[in-house]
Structure formats: structure tokens, C-alpha cells
Amino acid sequence: MSWIDIGHIDDIPLRGARKIKTSHGCVALFRTGVDEVFAASDACPHKGGPLSEGIVHGQSITCPLHNWVFDLNTGQAKDLAPGEEGHIATYPVRLDEGRILIEGAKLASRSAA
Amino acid sequence: MKKLVVIGAGMASGRVLEHLTDADPDAYEITLFNAETRGNYNRIMLSPVLSGEKTYAEIVTHDSDWYAARNVDCRFGEQIVGIDRETKTVMGEHGPVPYDKLIIATGSAPFIIPVPGKDLPGVISYRDLDDTNAMIEASAKGGNAVVIGGGLLGLEAAAGLALRGMSVTVVHLNGHLMERQLDEAAGYLLRKDLEAKGISVRTQATTRAIIGDGRAEAVLLEGDETLPADLVVMAVGIRPETRLATDAGLEVARGIEVNAQMQTSDSDIYAVGECVEFDGNLFGLVAPLYDQAKVLAHALLDEADAFVVKDVATKLKVTGCDLFSAGDFAEGEGREDIVFRDPARGIYKRLVIEGDKLVGAVMYGDTADGTWFFGLIKDETEIDDMRETLIFGPAFQGGDTADPLSAVAALPRDAEVCGCNGICKGTITDAIANGATDLAAIRATTKASASCGTCTGLVEQVLQVTLGDEFVLPTAQPVCGCCDLTHEDVRRLIKSQELKSQEAVWQELGWKTRNGCHVCRPAINFYLLADWPVEYRDDPQSRFVNERKHANIQKDGTFSVVPRMWGGITNPDELRAIADAADKYNVPTVKVTGGQRIDLLGVKGEDLPAIWADLNKAGMVSGHAYSKGLRTVKTCVGTDHCRFGTQDSTGLGIKLEQVLWGSWTPHKVKLGVSGCPRNCAESTCKDVGIICVDSGYQIGVAGAAGMDLMETQRLCDVATEQEAIDVTVAFVQLYRENAKYLDRTYKWVAKVGLDWVQERIADPAERARLIAAFELSQSIYRKDPWAEHAQTQAAQYQPLADLTLEAAE
Numbered sequence: 029m030s031w032i033d034i035g036h037i038d039d040i041p042l043r044g045a046r047k048i049k050t051s052h053g054c055v056a057l058f059r060t061g062v063d064e065v066f067a068a069s070d071a072c073p074h075k076g077g078p079l080s081e082g083i084v085h086g087q088s089i090t091c092p093l094h095n096w097v098f099d100l101n102t103g104q105a106k107d108l109a110p111g112e113e114g115h116i117a118t119y120p121v122r123l124d125e126g127r128i129l130i131e132g133a134k135l136a137s138r139s140a141a
Numbered sequence: 142m143k144k145l146v147v148i149g150a151g152m153a154s155g156r157v158l159e160h161l162t163d164a165d166p167d168a169y170e171i172t173l174f175n176a177e178t179r180g181n182y183n184r185i186m187l188s189p190v191l192s193g194e195k196t197y198a199e200i201v202t203h204d205s206d207w208y209a210a211r212n213v214d215c216r217f218g219e220q221i222v223g224i225d226r227e228t229k230t231v232m233g234e235h236g237p238v239p240y241d242k243l244i245i246a247t248g249s250a251p252f253i254i255p256v257p258g259k260d261l262p263g264v265i266s267y268r269d270l271d272d273t274n275a276m277i278e279a280s281a282k283g284g285n286a287v288v289i290g291g292g293l294l295g296l297e298a299a300a301g302l303a304l305r306g307m308s309v310t311v312v313h314l315n316g317h318l319m320e321r322q323l324d325e326a327a328g329y330l331l332r333k334d335l336e337a338k339g340i341s342v343r344t345q346a347t348t349r350a351i352i353g354d355g356r357a358e359a360v361l362l363e364g365d366e367t368l369p370a371d372l373v374v375m376a377v378g379i380r381p382e383t384r385l386a387t388d389a390g391l392e393v394a395r396g397i398e399v400n401a402q403m404q405t406s407d408s409d410i411y412a413v414g415e416c417v418e419f420d421g422n423l424f425g426l427v428a429p430l431y432d433q434a435k436v437l438a439h440a441l442l443d444e445a446d447a448f449v450v451k452d453v454a455t456k457l458k459v460t461g462c463d464l465f466s467a468g469d470f471a472e473g474e475g476r477e478d479i480v481f482r483d484p485a486r487g488i489y490k491r492l493v494i495e496g497d498k499l500v501g502a503v504m505y506g507d508t509a510d511g512t513w514f515f516g517l518i519k520d521e522t523e524i525d526d527m528r529e530t531l532i533f534g535p536a537f538q539g540g541d542t543a544d545p546l547s548a549v550a551a552l553p554r555d556a557e558v559c560g561c562n563g564i565c566k567g568t569i570t571d572a573i574a575n576g577a578t579d580l581a582a583i584r585a586t587t588k589a590s591a592s593c594g595t596c597t598g599l600v601e602q603v604l605q606v607t608l609g610d611e612f613v614l615p616t617a618q619p620v621c622g623c624c625d626l627t628h629e630d631v632r633r634l635i636k637s638q639e640l641k642s643q644e645a646v647w648q649e650l651g652w653k654t655r656n657g658c659h660v661c662r663p664a665i666n667f668y669l670l671a672d673w674p675v676e677y678r679d680d681p682q683s684r685f686v687n688e689r690k691h692a693n694i695q696k697d698g699t700f701s702v703v704p705r706m707w708g709g710i711t712n713p714d715e716l717r718a719i720a721d722a723a724d725k726y727n728v729p730t731v732k733v734t735g736g737q738r739i740d741l742l743g744v745k746g747e748d749l750p751a752i753w754a755d756l757n758k759a760g761m762v763s764g765h766a767y768s769k770g771l772r773t774v775k776t777c778v779g780t781d782h783c784r785f786g787t788q789d790s791t792g793l794g795i796k797l798e799q800v801l802w803g804s805w806t807p808h809k810v811k812l813g814v815s816g817c818p819r820n821c822a823e824s825t826c827k828d829v830g831i832i833c834v835d836s837g838y839q840i841g842v843a844g845a846a847g848m849d850l851m852e853t854q855r856l857c858d859v860a861t862e863q864e865a866i867d868v869t870v871a872f873v874q875l876y877r878e879n880a881k882y883l884d885r886t887y888k889w890v891a892k893v894g895l896d897w898v899q900e901r902i903a904d905p906a907e908r909a910r911l912i913a914a915f916e917l918s919q920s921i922y923r924k925d926p927w928a929e930h931a932q933t934q935a936a937q938y939q940p941l942a943d944l945t946l947e948a949a950e
């Protein structure tokens with residue numbers, strides 16, 4: 029595994045998010061109410077809303093455009109209407125003494141889709 | 142016989158000696174050095190000694206008879222100053238002593254924050270009996286103590302000093318107490334209990350210096366506040382005591398590095414206790430040290446054994462603060478929470494599950510099941526079958542659920558339920574006892590819920606709590622799935638129970654989630670800042686992106702930016718600045734809005750701080766075009782130019798906008814001021830619409846022209862401009878204090894009745910109170926959010942990192 033240091037946990041507001049740029053688009057980093065960090069695609073599968081601008085609650089994120097809610101553990105959208113589908117890619121991140129490390133291999137290999 | 146030398150007579154080496162001499166009393170000739178002038182005692186019981194609940198004699202674990210019986214040569218009060226590995230000798234203050242095997246068990250040293258004044262007399266750390274005695278002596282004179290550090294040690298010191306009669310303040314850097322062991326919710330309850338013991342707690346407080354002439358007199362905080370202090374206890378953390386090992390050339394990382402047999406990089410030298418580092422781990426609690434001690438005793442006797450790191454559980458030894466935390470409840474991915482709160486009994490429990498295992502537990506108030514949960518964590522028990530009822534503990538496998546009424550049951554008798562008539566819970570329960578067993582009877586006998594009616598839900602819940610099954614509770618719509626209360630109930634309880642933080646609301650009102658959701662959090666954030674403008678700080682992370690970034694998000698993720706144009710009046714300089722900004726930031730669309738101002742649409746998120754800074758430079762502030770707050774005040778040209786104008790409608794509109802701007806409201810608030818009944822400013826469909834007439838001003842309220850078209854209703858007529866402003870401010874404040882989040886004024890007025898609103902505004906004392914309350918809030922919120930963001934938070938608008946190069950490789 030190749031872990032890339034992308035910043036300090038305090039660079040992300042508590043219950044907030046920041047994004048990082050990759051060559052395949054933006055990845056959002058979410059910090060929850062306790063000091064834990066999740067990484068997932070920044071683009072909502074509904075209509076492309078920027079998830080890093082949403083509200084972080086529990087271990088979920090609500091999209092700012094039309095309020096779809098995603099579980100940050102799995103990337104799965106919650107409580108969708110029947111027939112609706114929604115999933116965002118998630119990426120391994122870990123914290124080491126406050127530094128946020130993201131796994132580079134999965135980032136690089138992800139498809140542009 | 143082989144010679145064993147032990148440096149440090151602490152809790153870890155004490156255990157080693159017990160195991161070793163029990164197993165084989167004749168294996169080694171032992172010499173024990175200790176820098177302290179005494180042998181082994183139970184260090185973790187220093188807090189009961191400090192508080193007076195125990196004496197030193199009661200916590201001694203090894204006395205002179207014990208050492209004598211085991212032939213341990215005790216050299217207490219003598220520090221080791223060096224280790225010579227060539228000759229295998231240690232250097233004591235009174236001469237060298239040779240060893241065959243050596244144990245370093247020097248524990249840790251308190252961390253002293255490097256601020257001016259740290260060395261003044263009166264500044265004490267908390268590690269050993271001498272420190273404890275020094276605190277006891279200092280507290281005999283009473284006075285003020287400041288404890289720096291709100292972790293385990295700091296809080297035990299604070300509680301002890303408070304019991305000894307000092308007035309104690311805890312200064313803590315983090316947002317909540319014991320952040321390494323507790324989450325915010327448990328930290329909130331702990332703080333509440335400590336405050337009930339008279340200890341003041343200052344979180345998010347940074348110490349800048351300790352000041353005093355010849356001895357400590359005060360602690361200076363960031364922000365220039367000083368706290369008087371006759372005694373300062375520094376308890377901000379510990380650092381492994383590794384100096385001897387470093388000087389001797391042993392491998393040292395943060396602690397002295399050891400293998401699973403507690404052996405250092407020199408095979409004849411062992412280390413044990415808080416001074417070691419094993420596999421990247423440091424240790425600060427005794428449980429793992431006892432495991433280490435057993436392994437080390439085995440190693441010294443050439444018996445196979447290996448140390449493994451296990452989870453540890455924490456308890457705080459402060460009477461009345463019942464907390465428990467174990468395992469890993471914070472960092473990590475793939476986790477799920479189970480939360481239980483019982484506000485009536487001040488209980489909070491949170492379990493953290495990963496896959497089908499329990500990995501962490503935090504509890505406050507009722508920790509009886511702590512050991513059971515800790516067992517599940519340590520044994521990695523599969524908990525799938527018990528998941529539903531797990532949180533209720535071993536006794537309740539199958540029973541009990543949270544009581545939705547517990548928040549109301551927890552209310553004290555003097556908690557105000559009906560704000561209009563000042564009726565407390567006790568008055569209502571008394572009325573019920575006297576035979577008023579339904580809402581109508583309560584209204585008739587006490588007047589509770591007989592005015593605006595927003596407390597009806599609460600009164601019904603008091604009936605239910607008091608009468609039980611005899612009263613059938615009508616079903617009311619809760620705020621969201623996170624709780625059982627309606628918006629109105631939550632608002633009343635925030636006021637009557639003086640809940641001043643989100644954590645207080647989550648706990649005292651029995652929230653079922655860790656920190657709400659996108660539905661309730663913005664509402665609670667608004668209620669808190671509207672009711673406690675000074676005590677509560679607005680939380681941007683509980684706001685919709687538009688309010689957080691002070692710009693309106695577009696469907697493509699860009700933003701629109703609208704500067705304020707007071708009363709719709711602008712000038713060439715402003716227009717030029719807007720044009721320049723549009724050019725500079727490649728704004729694709731510039732539009733005149735329906736609210737008499739100019740919208741710059743399609744601005745990139747990264748450019749927001751810069752475009753705001755440019756607009757600010759030209760004197761323009763945010764138009765809050767996105768906010769549940771004051772939007773625009775639409776005006777017509779009035780007496781300035783129009784042949785029909787009766788009053789200065791433009792001037793009044795500008796004044797109103799300047800008084801009201803920046804204020805947050807339950808939903809958006811729009812105003813219009815027209816110079817005559819021809820009504821060119823469309824005042825008759827605004828939240829507050831004023832129509833100027835010869836005799837003064839007709840004030841209408843509760844209009845709208847969005848999803849519902851509502852004509853304003855006449856609130857009152859006034860003669861002077863100042864009165865028109867006063868009535869408007871009082872109305873907006875009444876709306877802020879009482880309405881449900883996301884009710885426009887027309888919905889709220891329909892619920893409480895125009896009569897009720899009119900009565901309140903007409904009452905001179907109430908009107909003055911409303912105006913004063915609004916002004917107090919505005920002293921904080923009538924500030925341009927753009928300026929603040931552009932100066933202090935610009936970095937947050939940029940990507941955290943740019944990996945376009947790395948990821949391409």
C-alpha cells in the first residue's frame with residue numbers, strides 16, 4: 029500500500045469536509061464529530077452535486093443539491109425511493125498522529141466513471 | 142548469585158519484583174533505586190489522598206518489612222545518573238553498583254508547556270506524593286486554583302482541590318473534556334457534573350502565560366483573559382522518562398524500545414512501564430504494565446512468555462462522575478454506532494460496532510455494564526444475535542427501550558412550560574392533581590398553552606407523564622427521526638432547561654443519533670443562536686452550504702454572489718466594482734434580481750474569498766441572498782422623486798435594512814416599503830410590508846409571494862418613522878423567538894394568531910424587551926460574513942491537496 033500524506037486532520041473542520049484534486053476528478057475528505065476521516069468521490073451520482081459541500085452527520089453525508097444521504101462507510105445511498113440507485117466510491121484513509129494518509133494505489137486505479 | 146539492579150520503584154517494577162521473588166526468591170541479588178524517598182505505593186490512589194478520602198499509609202503496597210523479607214537492597218532517595226554498559230554498572234548518586242541484569246522502570250515525566258512563568262513557585266505538576274502533598278498544603282490557604290489540562294489527571298486534581306475548599310477552574314485546549322477517552326456527548330455530561338460541584342470549566346482555551354511577582358498569581362489565556370490563581374496545576378500530559386536510556390545509547394523512539402520479552406536493544410537491559418515503547422505503542426494506564434511485569438519476571442527466569450497489547454478501559458476516580466470508556470470508539474472506517482440516552486437519569490451510552498464485533502464503548506451516568514462490554518471488546522465476541530438489545534446490557538437481552546417522554550419527565554418543577562403566561566411544570570402537575578385531567582381543563586385553570594399555543598405539545602406530555610395511560614397523547618410530528626419531540630417542544634425546552642449547546646440538546650432531549658442529521662441540525666443551530674446569542678456560537682457545519690459559504694450553490698457546483706444594495710439604491714462606484722469583479726473572475730451571468738439588486742452567477746468556489754474581498758473593498762457587504770435571515774428591503778422612490786409620495790419610503794427602507802441585516806431568522810424575511818397605497822414596492826406580499834400614508838405608516842405582516850400567495854395582515858398603524866422601525870424589529874424578534882424553523886412568518890402567525898402578536902407588540906414593556914433582545918443578538922451577528930471568511934478562512938475554500946501528479950503516475 030502506498031499511503032500519501034494529504035494534510036492534518038485540523039485542516040478539515042469538525043463535522044465538515046474538504047476536497048482533494050486527482051487526475052480523475054475530486055475526492056472528498058469528510059471529518060465526523062469524533063476524530064475520524066472518510067474519503068469518497070466528491071460527485072453525487074444523482075446530478076453530480078459536490079458532496080464536500082454537504083452536511084456531515086453521524087457517519088453520513090447529505091448532498092447539498094437534493095438531500096440524498098450516503099453512508100460514508102460503504103458509499104451506499106440511504107433511504108432512496110424504490111427504483112433509485114446510488115453509490116459513491118470510497119477510498120482507504122487512515123490517521124497517523126493527526127496526519128491524514130490516503131491510499132494512493134486505489135486512487136490512481138479508479139476509473140474516470 | 143546474579144545481580145539485578147532496578148531503576149525506579151514504581152508500579153511496574155513493583156509488580157516485577159512480586160512475581161520474581163514469589164517464583165524464585167533466590168534467583169537474584171536485588172538492588173532497588175528510587176528517586177523518590179520512598180518505596181512502592183499505589184500511584185493511582187494519589188487522587189483519593191489529595192481529596193482526603195485516603196491517607197498515604199493506606200496506599201503503600203510494599204513496606205520495609207516486605208523488602209527485608211525478600212532481601213531487596215533499597216536505595217530510596219537516590220537517583221541513577223548514568224549507565225555504563227561496557228563495565229555493566231549503574232552510577233548512583235552515592236557510587237556505582239554492578240549488575241548482571243538491569244531493569245529500567247523510570248516511568249514518565251509530566252509534560253510542562255513552555256509558557257512564560259512555568260517555573261514560578263506555585264506551579265505544580267501531578268505525578269507523585271510530593272506533588273500531592275504540595276497541593277494539599279497550598280489548598281489549606283483556600284483561594285483560587287487553575288488546573289491546566291482537562292484529562293484524567295487534571296480532573297482528578299481539580300475535584301480533589303475543590304473538595305479541599307479551593308475555587309477551581311479547569312482550562313482545557315480541546316473542545317470537550319477527556320477527549321482521548323470520551324466523545325463529545327459524554328464530555329458534555331462530565332462537564333455538567335463537574336460544574337455542579339462548583340468547578341468551572343473552560344474548553345478551547347489556550348494558556349499564554351503564568352503571571353505573578355515571585356510566585357504564581359494568575360493564568361493568562363489567549364484572548365487576554367486572566368484567571369486569578371494562587372495555585373496552578375499543570376496536567377497536560379506525560380512523556381516517557383527515557384534520558385538514562387538515551388545517554389546509554391539504547392534504541393529510543395518516543396519511549397525506550399523493547400521486544401515482546403521487554404528486552405531493550407542491549408540483551409542484558411530490560412525496560413518496563415510507562416518509559417517503554419512497544420511496537421509503536423506507549424502506555425499510560427496500569428493494566429498493560431501489569432502484563433508487562435509478568436512477562437519480564439518470566440524473562441528473568443528464562444521462562445517463555447510474550448507481551449501483547451490489549452485494549453484498555455478508563456474510569457475517572459471522581460466521586461459522582463461515573464464514566465467508562467474502552468476500546469477504539471473514534472478513529473476508523475467501517476464503523477456503526479448504537480446510541481442510547483436517558484435524559485431523565487443523565488445517562489449516555491454509545492457502542493461502536495465494526496462488522497459483527499464490538500470495538501468501542503463510551504458510557505456516562507450508568508457504567509454498570511462497562512465490564513461486560515469491555516469483555517465483548519477484548520474477546521472479540523460476535524454480537525450479531527444481540528445487536529438489537531446490546532446497548533441495554535447483559536440483563537436486558539430482550540427488554541427495555543428508550544422512553545420518548547423521558548425528557549419531559551426529567552424537567553424540574555420550576556421549568557417554565559408556557560412562556561406566554563410564565564407557567565411552570567409544577568403548576569401544571571398541581572392542577573392535574575386537583576382534577577384538571579385534559580388540555581382544556583389545564584388551559585382553564587392555569588392558562589398554560591392558552592395564549593400562542595406553541596407549548597401545547599409539552600403540556601400534553603406533562604399530562605401523559607403525570608397521568609400515565611389515563612391520558613392518550615395525540616400523535617405529533619417530531620422534528621425528524623433523530624428524536625420524539627416536535628419543533629415547538631424542542632424550542633420551549635431549550636429555553637426552559639437553558640440548553641446552550643448542541644450536546645446539551647442531544648443529551649437532555651434524548652436524541653437517538655450521535656449528532657443529529659441534515660434536517661434537525663440546522664434547526665437546532667438556529668434555535669440555540671436565537672435563544673442564547675451570547676453563550677452559543679453559530680456552527681457553520683450545521684448549516685446548508687449556502688449559509689456556510691455565504692453564496693448560493695448552483696446546479697453545476699459553482700456559486701452565485703449577491704452584494705447588498707441598501708433599499709435597492711446603488712451608485713456608479715458600486716456598479717463599477719461589480720463590473721470589475723465580473724470581469725476579473727469571469728462571471729458568466731450578471732442578473733438583476735427580483736429583489737432590487739445584482740446577482741453574479743457562476744463564480745467558482747475557490748474564487749469566493751477573493752471576489753468578496755474585492756467587493757468589500759468597494760464598501761459592499763453580503764446580501765444574504767441564500768439565508769434564512771433578512772433578505773431584501775424593497776423600496777420605491779417615495780417623496781424623493783415621486784409626485785404621490787407621502788413619506789420617505791426609500792430612506793425608511795434603507796434604515797430598516799441597516800438595522801436588520803445579518804440577523805438569522807426561522808425562514809427568510811423580506812420587507813417592502815411603499816411611499817403610497819399605489820404600492821410600487823409590492824409591500825402587500827412581504828413578511829413585513831409598510832405602506833406610507835399622510836398620517837404615518839401602515840404596517841402589514843405575514844405576506845408572501847412564493848409557493849403560497851399571501852396578502853399581508855395589518856399589524857398596526859403608527860405615526861412616526863421611529864415607531865415603524867421599532868414595531869418591525871419587535872415583530873422580527875418575536876418571530877425569531879417563537880417560530881418553528883422553516884415556517885415563513887405567514888405560517889407562524891397562522892399558528893399563534895394575529896391577536897396574540899398584536900398584543901405582544903402593543904405592550905410597551907414587551908416591545909422594549911424584544912428590541913433589546915434583538916440588539917443584543919445583532920451586536921454579534923450584524924457583521925459582514927464575507928470579510929470574516931475572506932480574512933480568516935480563505936484556505937478552507939481551496940482543495941486540501943492536489944494529487945493530479947501522484948495519481949497519474
Ligand code: SRM
Nearest residue numbers: 693695701733734735736737738766845846847848849885
Ligand atoms: C435570484 C432570485 C431570482 C431572480 O433572478 O430574481 C431568486 C433565486 C432563488 N430563489 Fe427566490 N429568488 C429571488 C427572488 C424571489 C422572490 C421575489 C422577491 O423576493 O421579491 C420570491 C417570491 C417572494 C417571496 O419569497 O415570498 C422568491 C421565492 C422563492 C421561494 C419560495 C418561498 C416561499 O416561502 O414559498 C424559494 C424556496 C425557498 O426559499 O425555500 C426561493 C429560492 C430561491 C433559490 C435560493 C433556490 C435555491 O435554493 O437555490 C434561488 C437561487 C437561484 C440561484 O441559483 O442563485 N425563492 N424568490 C431572486 C433573488 C432576490 C434577491 O435579490 O435576493
Ligand SMILES: Cc1cc2nc3c(=O)[nH]c(=O)nc-3n(C[C@H](O)[C@H](O)[C@H](O)COP(=O)(O)OP(=O)(O)OC[C@H]3O[C@@H](n4cnc5c(N)ncnc54)[C@H](O)[C@@H]3O)c2cc1C
Nearest residue numbers: 149151152153175176184185221247248414415425426427
Ligand atoms: C494521580 C495519578 C492518577 C492515576 N490514575 C490512574 C488510574 O486511575 N488508572 C490507571 O490505570 N493509571 C492511573 N495512573 C497512571 C499510573 O499511575 C501509571 O501508569 C503507573 O504508575 C506507571 O508505572 P511505572 O512503574 O511505569 O512508573 P511510576 O509508577 O511513575 O514509577 C517510576 C519511578 O521511577 C522513579 N525514577 C525515575 N527516574 C529515576 C532515576 N533516574 N533513578 C531512580 N529512580 C527514578 C520515579 O521517581 C518513580 O518513582 C495515574 C497516575 C497518576 C499520577
Ligand code: SF4
Nearest residue numbers: 695696734735847848
Ligand atoms: S423560480 Fe426561483 S427557485 Fe425556481 S428556478 Fe427560478 S430562481 Fe430557481
Ligand code: FES
Nearest residue numbers: 072075077091094
Ligand atoms: S445531485 Fe446529489 S442529491 Fe441531487
